[in-house]
Amino acid sequence: MAEQYYGLTDPGKQRDNNEDAFIAQTTVNGRFVIACVIDGVGGYSGGEVAAALAREAILKRLERPAGEVIPILLDCFNLANQKILAAKKENSKHDSMACVATLALVDLERNQFHYVHVGDTRLYLLRDDSLVKITHDQSFVGFLEESGRLTEEAAMAHPKRNEINKALGFETTLLKDDDYIETGHSPFLPGDVLLLCSDGLTDMATKIEITDILTGKGSLAQKCENLITVANANGGKDNVTAVLVSNDKQATNYDATKPIATQKKTELDITIPPPTPTKVNELTSAEIPAKKRSAWPWVVVIIIVLIAAAGGWQYLKHQQADTPMANNANTDTLAASTPKPVDSIETNLQTMIDSLKGNVLLLTDSLYPKPIKIDKAIRIDKDSLFIKTKGHITLVGDSAYNGAAIELSTKAKMIFIDSMTIKGFKTGIINYNNALTLKRVSFADCVVPVQNEVSVPNNKPVSGPATSLKVDTVTVKPKPSNGATGKR
Template identity: 50%
Template sequence: MANNYFGITDTGKQRDNNEDTFIAQKTDDGNFIIACVIDGVGGYVGGEVAADIARECILKDLAYIAGNVTPLLVNTFANANQQIYDRKLQEKGLENMACVLTLAVIDLQNNQFYYAHVGDTRLYLLRDNSLIKISKDHSFVGFLEDSGRLTEEAAMDHPKRNEINKALGFAPNITKDSDFVETGHSPFLPGDMLLVCSDGLTDLVDKKLIKSILTESGTLEDKGKKLITAANNKGGKDNVTVVLAQNDKAPRQQNATRPAVSVKATTEIAEPKPQPKVVEELAEPVVKSKSNQGTVLILVILFVICLGGFIWQYWLNHQPKAEPLKAVAPPVKPKSAGEIKLQDTLNKLIGNTLVLSAADFKEPIILSDSIFIGKDSLYIKAKGKIVFKKDSVYSGPALVLAAKSKYVVLDSLAFDGFKVAVATHNDALVLKNVQFTNCVTPVQTSYLFPDKKYISGRLFGGMFQIDSLPKAIKK
């Protein structure tokens, strides 16, 4: 697959700077195509800075792609969002900057594409001469258009067309809202084409004209340039950016299968031939006379054995009896009241939220055994200072999550002195303002895979942030 992607951006007719940027390239391993359009907002300089930050973050995080793609895209958006937000706090002139973007990742080998989207940039799929809008505009006017309350023409002329309600850089920690980033995936069949574009195109060029240009003959570069020209011919009010990607594999031709002709076949089944009967001649048994000497010998042997057993048993009964050894069990240290109370509360908990109040646990919770969490999902929040400390002779984990646990949040807890503070599986654990003191291994994660299967993927990095002070968390 060569020359199957192309990107282009243009300042337009009415602006003298370009806040748009794009990505149109393969990943470092060559297995995926990255098609992305980023539209910066927030002033003359800020928009460009935000767009560049997002672009660099995407190129870094998606240099190699493996495993479950969608969580990787969401994590990349979260990283870019945090970097933009932190930069805003550092530089006063950039306090209003943000960006919107649409990112498509195309799996070349398996004919699939995955996407993530925030804002009013757009993703279209062209298949069989039909142009389908995949992403949804995160704006009030976009909602009206997507829901059919506004026609495309009315939406293009609406005075609040460019007012968005989602963008990277608006607020930190976007992953707390699972619906913030729009995601999805779909087959990318031979002959399919993806269009990723900024609103500088779709605010001026309607879907009918876009489809007409995309279905013309010519290269992707020709089509990309024609889309830019079409926007500029309509006034070029904004920066306009276009990225195209096509599955240029040869379409598979399915051979028609002719109906089978019914043929009557005569099959002769040979009857089994009768087997000859085997006649066994019974010979008369030969009777041997037994000698009495053998019987006498057997009886003598049995008598000697019985006599020996009687003598042995008599000797054992007259030996002095030794006192039986008693097994001494190691002393079991009783569990602390806080430990018993916490495990009992977890076992009887109805619902998925547990608030641990410092008023109920007035001193550190001393653990001499692991606290087991067996729920699929659970939110444990400390109200006040809640500290887990290990008993002097205990060497196991403080908390152990069950293999079936999928989403367990620990909020504002502290662990002191454990070799392993929390033992978990897969990606079930979420930490918020959790403190580890003198813990050799704060979190030990085991990944569970099916037996005898081939596993591909990677462990995500940068999912945790380290701060000297606890972060304020919105309620």
């Protein structure tokens, strides 16, 4: 268990005190990992005090968590906010103190994590050696960087980098603005790693440097030390804090035709454990009883392959009479190739999404130099998918088509689309259960750009915001207490 999480903080090279704080420990008998990074707002008196008060409030609230996870985590931030505001009234020297924070509750048993975030601390997910930034910096410079107006290097050196517009201790209530606290949840698959960190790391170390450390060898403790070392080596201008959580379960490889892919789910389930791996290859060749094996199965396979090849050859000859032959595109790297005819591009795009082995899909305008004409919704059945584009990629609706350009399935948990134009559809994207995040996506001549839907189980009570209803569950029965739980 100790190797599944670790946290470390350092004052850096230019500051005497450390206004950062962190949490890296378990709760509920080891089932959940609490991972949190808190940064006292720099330049304000009492930043260190605010961070300590927030840490204390979060730990106290998570001693006996009960109910839905996101409301519990929001309650942690609300309680921390109240404690900071009360302390500011008691001590005039600390009347400007505040802190920013990112808090994640990792469900080790069910392979998922939930998070809340305010400010410019960050949460990253490392999956398949790819580092994805989950949270959004609530600052002007952060907005410029995420919108593509500033490069990472320019943002790191910007004079207003540390100016934030949201924090714990700024507002008397966090509920008046639904967007004040960022929330979310995602699968936490075997082999995944979470990184929570303060801006003392991300202002001093690039994404490439961080990725190299996280994908390198060594324990979580060693990787935390290496992250702080590189930040200090690059200047160490601020306090540096890093918390790592690893899902060290053995990764399972799934076949493309696994039965679970075709199962129809009648209930919303945000806690799906990974399917039990098939054990067809459990015996080695040495353990198989020595006996002469029949050659007939191989003969049948060869005959089938020859028939299929002959049919494919005839089909290709027929296609060549009408259109030039197109090169095959690698579905994982999407290397540039000669584009297929427009009427087959949609099918090609759907095939690439369905057969993608990882969770990052790169689309380039060299592969799709013309708008992609859609006469059937592109369906995304994956739990997580990051669609990134290079160049100008446009989806256009066929004149006779009245459906959506993209439709998420109810299984989707985190779908991220970066830089795309969706033009001429009755509905641009059908989104289920708040799984969709957009960045630089334009909608042109779409009656409904994004249609948000909610899937609910049959004949079961649900609770939560109307855009993200969940089955009522109680994780741990709370013990009687004189204090209010603040459940919403």
